[in-house]
Amino acid sequence: MKRRTFIASAVGAIGGVSACAWRGSDTLHRGAALAFGTTISISVVHEDAELAGRAIADGLKAAQAIDRLMSIYHPGSQVYQLNRDGILARPDARLLEVLNQATQLSHLSAGAFDVTVQPLWRLYSESAARGGLPSDAERRRAQALVDWRQLEIGDAAIRFRREGMALTLNGLAQGYAADQALAAVQAHGIRHALLDTGEFVARGRKSRSHPWILGVRDPRDANALAATLYAQGCSVATSGDYECTFTPDYRHHHIFDPAAGDSPDELASVTVLAPNAMLADGLSTAFMVMGWERGSALASRLPAVDLMAIDKHGHEKRSAGFPSDA
Structure with a gap:
């Protein structure tokens, strides 16, 4: 089971490596690769196309290395x-x-x-x-x-310590891969980048006049957005009950409450903003299990962490620092 966050990047689908000019001498460069059972992508803004290409390639390789290390499916991991x-x-x-x-x-x-x-x-x-x-x-x-x-x-x-135990890092690995990819990209001096490994990291801006914008999927309509966010200097992750369901009513799905031995039944999705992608990734899963009251209380104690939760009836709540729609 792969875990996708279902946040759609405003830069759209990315295939291969491409570039498009914007005002000034800098250019938006894009690259993509396969990892975590899906397509991951990196967009960077830089005037040097060759340097941007190397940065993207290194970032994609860093993310793929985490997939190979932490997959629950690959015998070599x-x-x-x-x-x-x-x-x-x-x-x-x-x-x-x-x-x-x-x-x-x-x-x-x-x-x-x-x-x-x-x-x-x-x-x-x-x-x-x-x-x-x-x-x-x-x-x-x-x-x-x-x-x-x-x-x-x-x-x-x-x-x-117990025979028969097993672990999955599907609630952390994609976020960690985004953080590792960001470090590889920044090692080339890149200041403006958007990375999508299933979790998002945004640094700098898409252009001088436009920030990076992310769209959060409506948990009950794959073709609709529940929110659009300006993403500047933050990491974003979403967990939802719709990604892998065991029953058509979304009652039983891939996120489990360890105390109940079953899926939590309050929330349909949680979107988290955090300083790094691994933390955002893990907290989005934790808050799905904890529910709005406990989750928002924990978020209020953590620096630079905010959340938006949508319950099973479509009602939305946001913590005080979660941004308004772009």
Whole structure:
């Protein structure tokens, strides 16, 4: 299961590498590649086309490297190996960084965010393939394997303390990939960029007179926008109940509340603005589980974090610092 954020970039679909001029000597350059089971893209503004091309290529490679490292599907990934063997020796420093962020989010959210929910995802996915939902007994058995505190993280090794546990980084890896891609792009001196790995990072502006603009998908209409945002110096991520559903009423989907062993039932989508994409990515999942009251209370305690939530009835709420529509 890949996790897409369903925020549509105002620059539109990107294929290959292209460029278009805007006022002044700088030019908007675009590039795309495959990762996380979808198309990721990078747009940069710079006067030097050759330098921009190198920056885009390096950024895309950085994001693809995170996909190869953290995929739950690719046998060569360290996450795949950990899930298969229950232990991973000599983990990559980037994996440790992401897992340490996961631990912090689990603490902050009182366990609402938990990377060890993979047994629940696997159970519901297999049950849906058979045309139904898991029994209460099956759900309880899978739920017993979900506990972030039973994941031992160390420089020498990562291991599960219970047999049968598994993790997924679908709630962090795409955001982390965007952050890594941004660092690669900025290493070339690029100041204006928009990166889309399924989570978005915006720096600088699209042109002298236009900021980057992102559109947030309506959770019940793939062809409509719930909001449009000016994105300047921030990262944006959305989690929604519509991306992968097990029942047509959106009651059971790919996001799980570890305490219930099932999907949270209050919100249809949550969009988060945060200082970096990995944090935005993780918080969007956590807030889906926590619901509006608990989620907005946590956001108010975190610097430069805001959210917009849409509930199952289409009602929208925004935290005080979440921007008005562009």
